Amino acid sequence: GAVVSQHPSWVICKSGTSVKIECRSLDFQATTMFWYRQFPKQSLMLMATSNEGSKATYEQGVEKDKFLINHASLTLSTLTVTSAHPEDSSFYICSAPGTGKSAVNQPQHFGDGTRLSIL
Amino acid sequence: GEDVEQSLFLSVREGDSSVINCTYTDSSSTYLYWYKQEPGAGLQLLTYIFSNMDMKQDQRLTVLLNKKDKHLSLRIADTQTGDSAIYFCAEILGSQGNLIFGKGTKLSVKP
Numbered sequence: 001g002a003v004v005s006q007h008p009s010w011v012i013c014k015s016g017t018s019v020k021i022e023c024r025s026l027d028f029q030a031t032t033m034f035w036y037r038q039f040p041k042q043s044l045m046l047m048a049t050s051n052e053g054s055k056a057t058y059e060q061g062v063e064k065d066k067f068l069i070n071h072a073s074l075t076l077s078t079l080t081v082t083s084a085h086p087e088d089s090s091f092y093i094c095s096a097p098g099t100g101k102s103a104v105n106q107p108q109h110f111g112d113g114t115r116l117s118i119l
Numbered sequence: 120g121e122d123v124e125q126s127l128f129l130s131v132r133e134g135d136s137s138v139i140n141c142t143y144t145d146s147s148s149t150y151l152y153w154y155k156q157e158p159g160a161g162l163q164l165l166t167y168i169f170s171n172m173d174m175k176q177d178q179r180l181t182v183l184l185n186k187k188d189k190h191l192s193l194r195i196a197d198t199q200t201g202d203s204a205i206y207f208c209a210e211i212l213g214s215q216g217n218l219i220f221g222k223g224t225k226l227s228v229k230p
Contacts, residue, residue, distance in 0.1 A: 093162065095218075108152070108218060110162045
């Protein structure tokens with residue numbers, strides 16, 4: 001079945017470092033990918049919608065300059081947390097809709113997540 | 120508002136049935152989902168149900184949908200210790216299909 005690969009799975013770095021997280025759809029094309037953030041014991045919160053070939057759509061309250069999203073190809077979206085600080089420590093998960101031209105009503109396929117720890 | 124609600128904890132004994140309930144918000148949601156999250160892992164899609172169905176069964180899993188009450192439930196028959204996880208229900212909203220999740224129900228299975 002369709003698989004979404006997310007890398008890295010765990011990052012520990014110093015405050016002020018920029019961290020890039022990759023999300024790849026392995027056997028299907030994804031014109032749209034979603035980036036979620038999950039705080040401990042809380043549900044996933046959508047951060048932004050990544051659109052291939054165009055600008056990402058950010059949810060209210062999410063800083064565009066802080067969380068840079070690049071969806072340069074049909075199989076790869078990246079999330080860069082710029083100048084990360086301890087409050088950015090969280091679990092970041094990407095997802096992509098299943099195969100088909102329309103993202104609507106397709107089961108979502110999730111990456112395994114990236115645990116980001118900023119010291 | 121856009122709150123999907125579910126109880127936070129459920130504890131059952133191995134071999135019993137587990138029922139996890141969820142109330143969603145948008146009566147026009149066409150698909151409703153159940154995801155499983157094991158510690159430190161991403162979400163795994165367990166099952167989903169289309170809104171014109173009221174029941175879907177897949178091996179040990181049974182999903183019941185009550186559209187009138189906007190109530191969704193997941194029943195796990197013969198619950199095993201490996202079923203211990205957090206279970207999220209979600210509804211799909213918007214033209215691009217982003218998901219709105221509940222806060223998750225932590226299922227603990229005791230031997």
